[in-house]
Amino acid sequence: MLGTMRGALRGVVLASLALGMAACTQTKSFVHDQVPARPDGSVEVLLLEPDIELSEISVGGIAFPKADWTERGRSNVNAALVQIMEQKDARLIYYEPPADAPPEHPYNQILKLHEAVGSEILNHKYSNNSFLTLPTKKDKFDWTLGPEVQQLREVYAADYALFVYFRDSFATGGRVAMMVVVGALTGVAIPGGFQVGYASLVDLDSGDILWFNVLFSEVGDLRDAGSAAEATEDLLDQLPL
Amino acid sequence: MSRAPTSVAACAILLIASACASTAPVSDIQPGQRPALESDEAGFWMAFEEFEDDLRASSLVVRDPALNRYVTGVVCNLAAAYCQDIRVYLIRHPAFNASMGPNGTMQVFTGLMLRAENEAQLAYVLGHEMGHYIRRHTLTRMRDVRNKTDAASVFGLAGAMVGVPMSGAISSGIAYASISAFGRDQEREADAIGFQMFRKAGYDPTQAARIWELLTAEAEAGDWPSPPPLFASHPPTLERRETLAGLAEEASDAPSSAYEERYQNTILQFRFDWLREDLRTRNFSGSEHLYDRLVEAGHGRGETLFFKGEIYRLRDDEGDDEKAVEAYTLAIAERDAPPEVFRSLAFVEWSRGRRAEARQAFERYLEFAPSADDRLMIEFHIEELS
Amino acid sequence: MVQSWRRLLAVLLVVALAGCVAGGYTLVEPGRTQIDEEFSISSNMAWSQRAFGERHVWTINGAGLEAIWFYAGIEDGDALIAQIDEDEDVPRFDADMRPNEVMELVVDSIGLIGAVNVEGTGLRPAEFGSVKGYRFELTLQTKEGLIKRGLAVGTIQEDRLQLIVYLAADLHYYDKYVDEVERIFASVEMI
Missing domain, CATH: 1.25.40.10 (Tetratricopeptide repeat domain)
Structure with a gap:
């Protein structure tokens, strides 16, 4: 019952791993074909429940979620977001999900539509499976959630909505030893921990996805405030604000 | 490269690996207890909390307040002390099934509700699931998965030394938990705890064996060779029915009820x-x-x-x-x-x-x-x- | 949950296999397009098109957002969806089916590929191109909870089912393309 979006993202990550393309930190972003001019002065950005999880890779190569690391990672990323937004003269507003709301709730529908749109973007713009590429989206980036998102704009008095997703994992001592030994013996690199994230910025007037970015890194560490700030900056690189 | 240093390396890894997850028996979870933030258990809780967030906003959940109150009422009737710790989600699905997450997320399928004849049969299954929670079976199972895969990859490493390629792919521990079932001993334990609570709450003890009888008969009549999900990992049905029937006989003197009318009127x-x-x-x-x-x-x-x-x-x-x-x-x-x-x-x-x-x-x-x-x-x- | 995981894996496998056999999306320019040797339709917009045997899907932004499914010349015993679990049969078309049974076939097939609360409503007689047919509406939710709505038109001619199903996210997408879809429905010409 994992979200379709997360499933699509995992596909992208596995594809990157298979190509061995990520030795350091890589990002790939898209900007909407028509980004309206940013309003003058300060803008308000609604942060939609950042989805951040840190885990530990066991010797057997299985990711086990770690609650304490996750808590630290979430707070580091949040601090970094606040700072980056300040530099852009933007104020973060925190979304509060309606309590016990069924899926039919209009806010839930907006979030679920974003998830569906996000997985289409990952499939059609990030996958290296050419079967998934849509000719109607060739050389285009014009996905939208539609003007129905104005409900959020009115309630939160926000201009934009920002979605942030991070997964970060770290090899245990045993896994690291394993990587070293296997590498030395066979020349085959087996994966240790890595960091993957995506973010998207939605115009709360038109509903357009103004910008979308995916990050993949083998060096970041969200447990560390400095490294988390760097990763968050990379993730928000080229944010049109 | 000579053989000696590589086997030393393998042993070193094996030592680290075996130290990764504790194999010591765990104590029962106490009412209101939450795992320490640094523990592996807290990680499993966190993952299931995220799963629960998804579930809460999912279309699979039956939200009727009266029906939810009723089923939660049965849970509280079985174990008042744990009443606050367990959150019931009724899942719209035709299979006979129920499941328990480590953090108290209980899923009860509508296919189970359709098949139970009375409240006692439902209560027996809910008690069984609560037994998994109280005994912290997910924790034991996850540690077991970790130890086994660690060991397997060290053996894989031994293979790599003689030229067998090993797969280094990373997979998700939570996904493992979802596809691997509780072990038979865990099922027996959950049955024992569940039956005790069920009996204490005054339910007709013969109903526990009865629901297994019903399911066996239905599975035998069915078109498909595969057993219903709840059968898949459980002790053989006959053994279970006999054990439960035996327990029922020992408990037969106290007054009890199956609450058929109340149950049927509710559903x-x-x-x-x-x-x-x-x-x-x-x-x-x-x-x-x-x-x-x-x-x-x-x-x-x-x-x-x-x-x-x-x-x-x-x-x-x-x-x-x-x-x-x-x-x-x-x-x-x-x-x-x-x-x-x-x-x-x-x-x-x-x-x-x-x-x-x-x-x-x-x-x-x-x-x-x-x-x-x-x-x-x-x-x-x-x-x-x- | 064992069952659903097994099913998910099976679905992924089917998708992967279908991907290999079927080839990728191609562009359909506005104008008249033939769907196999069965019927032709005309569209005002450009669509991305992909074929899986006698099934064709058209989309612009991605099939999870809006999709038109064309089922051209489905024969007795054929299914609308791939069988994902060898133990469980899927609903199959029967040339004797009445309109309500065709609607049940569509509803049950969609329910089996992971949608919930699938309902078919408003079944009524309608033209399928120049021949008699019927149409109905659909509502459903994905497992994740996204509400979708749909429209379908169909007919059985010479024991073969011709069916067009439009399904889109209720929020924004359904309304965005429903006029185009109605135009496509109205433009059907049997071959």
């Missing part, structure tokens, strides 16, 4: 949807067995007989038209037959070439459901049949 308004979902599984023989049992029990006979007719209408084997008409006719004789029974009857009569009967049945359908959303289509058919 009555939901049975139509649940039966419809069951029918969609197209396990026609299994459904036929189940519906016959439900008709005999006597609750919601009209709608059950309607669905029994639907089995034959959809299956459409030799002689099924006649069986369908028979079931629909019996349904119509009951007070609670849905208007759709006339529409279905009309189609079957039509396919048997009995056009006048078909037309009459269509007319009765529109009589009982004047605002039916397919009225235009039915009027068109009535014209075709004139």
Whole structure:
């Protein structure tokens, strides 16, 4: 019952791993074909429940979620977001999900539509499976959630909505030893921990996805405030604000 | 490279690996207890909390407040001390199943609710699931997964040394937990704890073995070779039934009740949807067995007989038209037959070439459901049949 | 949950296999397009098109957002969806089916590929191109909870089912393309 979006993202990550393309930190972003001019002065950005999880890779190569690391990672990323937004003269507003709301709730529908749109973007713009590429989206980036998102704009008095997703994992001592030994013996690199994230910025007037970015890194560490700030900056690189 | 240093390396890894997850027995979770933030258990809780967030906003959940209050009430009746720690989610799914997450997320499938004859049978299954929670079985299982995969990859490393390539892919521990089941010993433990709570709450002790009897009979009647999910990992049914029957005998002196009426009255308004979902599984023989049992029990006979007719209408084997008409006719004789029974009857009569009967049945359908959303289509058919 | 995981894996496998056999999306320019040797339709917009045997899907932004499914010349015994579990049969088309049974076939097939609360409503007679047919509406939710709505038109001619199903996210997408879809429905010409 994992979200379709997360499933699509995992596909992208596995594809990157298979190509061995990520030795350091890589990002790939898209900007909407028509980004309206940013309003003058300060803008308000609604942060939609950042989805951040840190885990530990066991010797057997299985990711086990770690609650304490996750808590630290979430707070580091949040601090970094606040700072980056300040530099852009933007104020973060925190979304509060309606309590016990069924899926039919209009806010839930907006979030679920974003998830569906996000997985289409990952499939059609990030996958290296050419079967998934849509000719109607060739050389285009014009996905939208539609003007129905104005409900959020009115309630939160926000201009934009920002979605942030991070997964970060770290090899245990045993896994690291394993990587070293296997590498030395066979020349085959087996994966240790890595960091993957995506973010998207939605115009709360038109509903357009103004910008979308995916990050993949083998060096970041969200447990560390400095490294988390760097990763968050990379993730928000080229944010049109 | 000589052999000695590599085996030293392998041993070193093995040592680290075996130190990764504790194999010590865990104590029961106490009411209100949460794992320490640094622990591996807190990680599993966190992952299930995220899963629970998804579940909460999912379409699979049946949200009727009264039904939810009722099932939660049974949980609290079984173990008042843990009442606050367990959150019940009723899942719209036709399988007989229930499951328990480490953080107190309990999923109860509507297929289980449809099949239980009374509150005692439901309570026995809920007690069993609570047994998994109290004994912290997910934690033990996850540690077991970790130790086994660690060991396997060290053996894989040994293979790599002699030139066998190893797969280094990373997979998700939570995904492992979802596909690997509790072990047999854990199931026995959960049964023992569940039965104790169930007995203490005053439920008829014979009902625990009874629900397994019902399920065995249905599975044997079914079209598919695979057992229902709850069977898959559990101790052999016969053993379990005998154990439970034995426990029931020891406990037979105290007063007890099965609470059949209370249970059936609560689920009555939901049975139509649940039966419809069951029918969609197209396990026609299994459904036929189940519906016959439900008709005999006597609750919601009209709608059950309607669905029994639907089995034959959809299956459409030799002689099924006649069986369908028979079931629909019996349904119509009951007070609670849905208007759709006339529409279905009309189609079957039509396919048997009995056009006048078909037309009459269509007319009765529109009589009982004047605002039916397919009225235009039915009027068109009535014209075709004139 | 064992069952659903097994099913998910099976679905992924089917998708992967279908991907190999079927080839990728191609562009359909506005204008008249033939769907196999069965019927032709005309569209005002450009669509991305992909074929899986006698099934064709058209989309612009991605099939999870809006999709038109064309089922051209489905024969007795054929299914609308791939069988994902060898133990469980899928609903199959029968040339004797009445309109309500075709609607049940669509509803049950969609329910089996992971949608919930699938309902078919408003079944009524309608033209399928120049021949008699019927149409109905659909509502459903994905497992994740996204509400979708749909429209379908169909007919059975010479024991073969011709069916067009439009399904889109209720929020924004359904309305965005429903006029185009109605135009496509109205433009059907049997071959």
